[in-house]
Amino acid sequence: MKFGEAVREALDFCLGADPDVVVMGLGVPDPKGVFGTTVGLQKKHGAKRVMDMPTAENGMTGVLLGATLAGLRPVMVHQRLDFAVLAVEQIVNQAAKWRYMYGGRQSAPLVFRLITGRGWGQGTQHAQSLHSWFAHIPGLKVVMPATPGDAKGLLISAVEDDDPVVFIEHRWLHGVHGDVPAGAHRVPLGSARVARAGHDVTLFGVSYMVLECLRAAEFLAEHGVSAEVFDPRTLRPFDEAAFLASVRKTGRLVVADTSWTFSGFSAEAAALAADKAFSALKAPIKRLGLADCPMPSTPALANLCYPRAQELVDAAWSVCGKAGPAPRLPAPTTPLDVPDPSFTGPF
Amino acid sequence: MQRAVRLDLYRRLLRLRLVEERIAELYPQQEMRCPVHLSIGQEAAAVGVCAALEKGDWSMSGHRPHAHYLAMGGDLNAMMAELYGRATGCCGGKGGSMHLIDRKAGFMGATAIVASTIPMAVGAAFGSQVRGEKRVVVSFLGDAAVEEGVFHEAANFAVLKKLPVVFACENNLYSVYSGLGVRQPKGRVIHRQAASYGMKALAGDGNDVEESLALARQAVAWARSGKGPVFLELATYRWREHCGPNYDNDLGYRTMKEYRAWRKLCPLEAYERVLRKAKLLGDAELGLMRKDIAAELDAAVRFAKDSPAPDPKTLMTDVYAGAA
Incomplete structure (x- = not known):
């Protein structure tokens, strides 16, 4: 569904x-x-x-x-x-x-x-x-x-x-498929989800960025990096225990938000990790978000604003202290300003 | 009305129609990658109101601004380039179709949030009044905009300060696919409601360009004379889909009967009949006009397509003053 x-x-x-x-x-x-x-x-x-x-x-x-x-x-x-x-x-x-x-x-x-x-x-x-x-x-x-x-x-x-x-x-x-239990299916507010288990780095994704994190994690696995994908599901109340458990397990954190990083939720996640899991951290925390400007209309500029799986791979590669440049994901085959080829505008 | 004026009005109507039809024709090429809200069917209100303005007057608009921008004399090349997301667009590609601006032409901006430019237009008039300028400001709005709080707040202030504002309301009956029937009580007459604030209210056929112009002239004269704001309600109809180049009558949110009735009231065809009957317009003149406009449009589309995409370096410009 x-x-x-x-x-x-x-x-x-x-x-x-x-x-x-x-x-x-x-x-x-x-x-x-x-x-x-x-x-x-x-x-x-x-x-x-x-x-x-x-x-x-x-x-x-x-x-x-x-x-x-x-x-x-x-x-x-x-x-x-x-x-x-x-x-x-x-x-x-x-x-x-x-x-x-x-x-x-x-x-x-x-x-x-x-x-x-x-x-x-x-x-x-x-x-x-x-x-x-x-x-x-x-x-x-x-x-x-x-x-x-x-x-x-x-x-x-x-x-x-x-x-x-x-x-x-x-x-x-809206167009993404997945399993949906029938009837009275409830997910409690304030409970996070580990979307993919890993042990080298936690990729924290907000909303759509969870999908980019999963793409990145899958690719990283082919290159010897085991990434855990953390999906908070609710930002408030925030599942602090699950989040800190993931950070303590991997010791590395990359946060990918659907919005700007400055004064945004990615800062909250980073602050929590630094405050409550400092001794577990093996590398500086990295944050990815929108370019720090209002969203331009033209794809020529808007395409530069959004972090994608490649940026996540780059960040994970860096915090894991891997030598050399990060491996490159295959170039996307659909235009960057649509979710999938079936989307032809305008709304 | 003089022959030249009438022919000019017709030419303006035709130009708007041909511009929007060209956009509709080219949109499926998927090179204009932004939402477009076309004004086809609503041209006479835009042309009539803007023709009543003088140089130095201003206007602002909403998410369906092409006709207002062009009727004010906004640069066609810059508009097409904006739709194509090019560096030469009227916002350098950053705005897109819903955020046109041409300050030289007195078109001071358009915005994607319903009713949001109403207080801004009132403010533009307030600023002009404070500075002793004789400017009239037109706020283009739709029937849904009067449901927003800012309309009522701004209208109150405009009356309080006797501001030279014309609220030009194009009532096209729908907010996206939601008809007036689910948004306003039965029997509501928008311009009468506006009159209750103490402003002059006028209403007429927004598909009749001469009537729109005559009413707008009255409104503008009243506003300029210092008597305060005027609410001008013009009845019209959007032909194509709310957003995009196609027709959407298949969705069933409005009846084919209603659509056909309005389609018969085409502002362009109606005025063509008037001018033909008055022997002011014949096939020859019409052919010439169409040819001229088509050439202008060809050039504008070429200009847009040949223009470069914005330099990636411009992504971070314009966020704050002075940061180039």
């Missing part, structure tokens, strides 16, 4: 399991159904529970936050993470604070599904990955699945969670 279908299955399950679950967002019931993730849900669960909304992100976030007072468990969907930036007031000042500032007398069981774009000229305002912003906020939970199974299992857990959850989907994951 594809990642996008797994998201849809999770929503379908939640709508079926709990009559208080509602799904709202611009384009949710439209024929394309947010890249297929909401197709058919309105027909099955009714227009009172699966609906479109005015183009009013901040106001509608407040409306859904208010709806939790009456017992609803809303899922709000944004076709781009960048659109949720308009609603940061309600998400950060309000939803994230409700439980705490009311001394536990209030909760905000909301899920925000945000989609990070990439490629095909998405540019400055359609390709941001601002998970580090949200992960900075006590009161919010931040989930970033990398596999279809985790997309379903984490989304169900997010909807059932009593706190506000920012659920970030990378657009390039």
Whole structure:
């Protein structure tokens, strides 16, 4: 099953399991159904529970936050993470604070599904990955699945969670296939996953970067480096124990983020490792992220912004103290600004 | 209206149509690797409003800005090069189709977030007022933009300060595939709602270029005279898909009946009929116009395709002032 279908299955399950679950967002019931993730849900669960909304992100976030007072468990969907930036007031000042500032007398069981774009000229305002912003906020939970199974299992857990959850989907994951358990499949928030075991270096990937880490690890194995791929799955709560166990095991850490490194989550991971596993470290920690500029539209420049498996191989080679230049992966056969050859734009 | 003015209006409409059709034709080559939101069907509103402006006036727009940019006199070569992601593009390739700008032409920018340029246009008018300049600023927006908080916040301020702003609202009935029916209450009249803030409100047929121009002239004169902002609602319709070069009626979010009814109200064909009837336009003039525009377009596409991709060194320029 594809990642996008797994998201849809999770929503379908939640709508079926709990009559208080509602799904709202611009384009949710439209024929394309947010890249297929909401197709058919309105027909099955009714227009009172699966609906479109005015183009009013901040106001509608407040409306859904208010709806939790009456017992609803809303899922709000944004076709781009960048659109949720308009609603940061309600998400950060309000939803994230409700439980705490009311001394536990209030909760905000909301899920925000945000989609990070990439490629095909998405540019400055359609390709941001601002998970580090949200992960900075006590009161919010931040989930970033990398596999279809985790997309379903984490989304169900997010909807059932009593706190506000920012659920970030990378657009390039929607078409990725994987095994998805049927029915009530739950993955607890705050539990990481070792996507591939290894002992020389930990490759820490966020969201789509897990796939690049796996590509790199597979290639590195052919060249005598055993890389472990660590997928945090949720950034907050963060599975510190699993992370530190991996770092202690390998003694080397490369963090690959879908966003900028400066003041980003990769810095948090590096700081945790340095703070709590310093004695286990055998080499300086390396971080990979976007070029430190807004995302340009033209592929000529945007292609330079994203780290890929090769950069991970280079970094792993370096921290492992290997002699000579790192081996080169075969050159990609599809254009760098599309996830796969079937993607021909424009959205 | 004078013959020359009418022919010029027609020529502008035709030019917008041919530019967008050329983009639609070339897009499948996959060399324009950015989202494109075409204005086909909505040309008359852009042409009418911009024709009412004077040199020195400004406008700003949203994610569907090609017609506004060109109607303001934005450089066609630079726009095509931007769509092709080239160094010679109006943003050097960094913006793409949704972020056109040509300050020389008074087109001060466009942005991909619905309604985000509305307060900026109000601010441009505020700045001009503070500096004692007689400029009018047009904020191009759509029917969904009035659902955003910033519209209401900016409208209030524009009325408070009697700012010379024209809110030119092209109501094309849809926000992506979401019709007005799921976004605004039945019976809502957008320009009347705007009037409730205390601004002048006008409305008309956005597919009739002369009507659009006449209304825009009224609006611009009112704004320039210091009486405050004007909301101008122009009814129109997007023919092609929300984003991309194709048609999307097969999706079923709007009916073929509705599409066909609007298709009959083609702003270009309607004006052609008017001018032919008035004996102002015949096959010969039309042929010449088409030939001229096609040549201009050929040159623009060639310019774009022949232009170099941006130098990788430019990736890190423009992040901050002074860092070349």
